[in-house]
Amino acid sequence: MEKVRDVRPGKAQGSGKRKRSNMEGGHVKIWSQMVSLWKLPYWHKLKLRHNLDVMHIEKNICESLIATILNIIGKTKDTLKARLDLKDLGIKKELQLRGDGDSCEMPHARYTLSTEKKEGLL
Numbered sequence: 001m002e003k004v005r006d007v008r009p010g011k012a013q014g015s016g017k018r019k020r021s022n023m024e025g026g027h028v029k030i031w032s033q034m035v036s037l038w039k040l041p042y043w044h045k046l047k048l049r050h051n052l053d054v055m056h057i058e059k060n061i062c063e064s065l066i067a068t069i070l071n072i073i074g075k076t077k078d079t080l081k082a083r084l085d086l087k088d089l090g091i092k093k094e095l096q097l098r099g100d101g102d103s104c105e106m107p108h109a110r111y112t113l114s115t116e117k118k119e120g121l122l
Helices: 054-070 080-089 115-121
Strands: 098-100 103-105
Antiparallel strands (some): 098 103
C-alpha cells in the first residue's frame, strides 16, 4: 500500500485536451520544423511541392522490368532468395529450385527471354 498511495483510479493526469502552448498557430510544432527540401533554391516556386518526379519513377520501373525480362544478373529481381521464398511459401512450384544432388537448378520463368530471343532484340 505504501507504493501506490498517490495513485488514483480513473484517467491519468495530463490525459485531457492538448494545451495550446504545444501548438504554434494551430499547427503542431513538428510540422513547422525546417525540412531539407525547403532549402532548395527553387522550392518556393513549386506549385505542387509534394508532386512526385514521374520521369524518374517511369525510368526506374522500365529499367527494373527490362532487367527482369532479359535476366540481367545483378539487376533482376528474380534472385535465388526470391526462389527460396517461393519454396517456403509453397507457391509456384514450376519456379522453385530443382535439386540435383549437390547442385540445384533455377528454372527459367515464362517472362524471361531465351538467349536466341535476346540476340534477336539487338
